[in-house]
Amino acid sequence: MSAMGPKGERNRADERLERLLYLLPAAQRPGGASLQEVAGVLESSATELLQDLDELARRAFHHPGGWVDDLQVFVTGDRVQVGPARAFGRPHRLSSRETLCLALALRGTFAAARLPDEGEREVLLARVEAHLAVAGTPDGTAGFRLTDLDPDPSGIRERLLAACSARRPCRLAYLKSGSAGLEDRPVQPWHLAHARGHWYLIAWCRLREDPRLFRLDRILEVVEEEGSFRLPDDFDPAQFTRGAQVYWTRSEVEVRIRYAPRIARWIQEQLPAWGLHGEETEDGALEVAHRVSDPLWAVSHVLTYGRDARILHPPEVSEMVSAALEGVWDAAPPAPSRLPDSPGGA
């Protein structure tokens, strides 16, 4: 239903009808339905559902004798039962927008993880459209594209999703920032997180015996192993976030960077996403203090801005930038990171 314009009676009627068209079939099951449970599903409240039922019941004041439905509502504590109401005995068919969402969902990464064959997903969509949707649903998917949720061409994300759901341990071939080669990392994959176009695996690393974050574009191979593991009871994905970023570390370093006036407004635009504030200098430059788990992130980050960004502090990180640039023209493989491995990150 349209949400255009100010939130007036039309939008409230939309929402009320939606709740009732779910609640009424649920309440006609044997034993009725729990108001709290239905409220949870609808992201509403028991109070709001009772108001909806009250509005439903007050129709009777306007009904002529012999009206087509004699809908009766019984509320006992948390339970609500309704009967008989043939018109409202089932949820209704998928609307055009719901069908559009289904089409987008079946083209996304999670559906690809469960049903890898794209042709099978298209057949399933056609069946659902034919049998479960309102007839004549137009295809509106062309107007929406969620590329961040597109399937991973390498299939690695989908395999990790399946491993997380099945609690199956894996071995990763992982390219850690600054490493000279790929690392073999045995993990228990707990969860996936997405932020600003990057996907991350939150996992228990059996090598480090500690939780770790792995950026998916650096996972070059996944091999599932036998057995299963138990997710920690206190696992909470929120522990691995910092504002709008996926982040976790046991120690961090402050790196102060100066951004030239020429790029200051682009940096200002990024600051909310970084959860940081910048200090503007007299010449219009911007200085930002980043807290990072891996100094190599700061090296790559400052080089992303070429001649328009400079490490102010600490000097060790500035030397790492210098060493990286010196190594560009070398034929030899790069030297390992000059700083000890930080316990954070991967």
Place this chain on the structure above:
Amino acid sequence: MPDRISKVQRWLDLISFLAARHQPVPAEALWRSVPAYARALRPGGRGKETLRRMFERDKDELRDFGVPIELVPLPVPAASGATHGYRMTTRDFHLPYLRLMREAEGGIGRSGLSRPGAFEVRSEEAAAVLGGLHTLARAPGFPLAPAAFSAFRKLSFDLDPAFVEEPPITQLKDPEVVRTAEALAVLGQAVLRRKSVSFDYLSMDRGEVSTRQVHPWGLAFQRGRWYLAGWDRDRADVRVFRLGRMDRVTAHRSSPGTPDFEIPSDFDLRRRLRRWAWELGEDAEVAIRVRFRYPRSAWAERNEVGVAVGETGAIEAGAEGSAGATPASTLREFRVRRLEPFLRWVVSMAPNARVESPAEAREAFAELVRDAAALHPGGA
């Protein structure tokens, strides 16, 4: 006795009335029977023309909801002369019972009863649908999230709650998406209904704000942010706009049921989106080759970055952590419209990437490396 009949009461009465009818009902008979409409026909009521418009709106809105009310020929013309009537059967609007195929083997489900006309689906298909909808509904800022949620609720209605798993995915919301929620809602509706929009837009290159009149053809979620692709009416060209740089987004309100434009059949939203900053703009493309050293070369191949051009550098013995021969480097080619962002991207991968050709790009890259090194101690 409450005097006013609310809109939702009117809708419920309309659904009840038609669901109880086996034959189509002419308009006048329907209006006389449903209390809110009958009231409009009484002396002092809103009148027939207002009633007709109200009924048409109700029909359209209920159809958007998945409740289809159709106008069909009457089997026999009515006494009033009407030849058509309105129909909505429960078969047309009730969702068929959803059954997992496992149920036939005594598997899960709310009821072990077999139901005629049930829609059968394999468990992995059900998991794909429900998990996919769950993930979509939680995409940051997705303007159709309520529809995704309601589709999820409907399709999981018949299933054992224990079957319905929550995908192991957390999607973090960029502050820009939070800030642009209202604009997203307006643009989402405008894309669906094909209504023109206008907004003030900040051009980052020029640092200027201008008002744009746009036919919104599509919304895209990329790198955690939302972008609008559409026909810029003043510039007579397709443009892509970042929502975070928009202000005062409004949609054209008149004739809400009538589209303001048509979208060309060859418009492909995916092709309009650019993965990298150096692909943006209208400058001619230049082919630039970059050498990636191992293990960065493995990363480039895994992520389909550029196109491999087949030349591999000499094997380098003794690479740390390697077992035997290690692939040393690969050459990959890129089509670049904007040189500076491309060079900065390559230098961000130092020391494991460098520009090889053409000569002008290689020299510009070398200059960038020198300038960046001069900013840091021990510069090259």
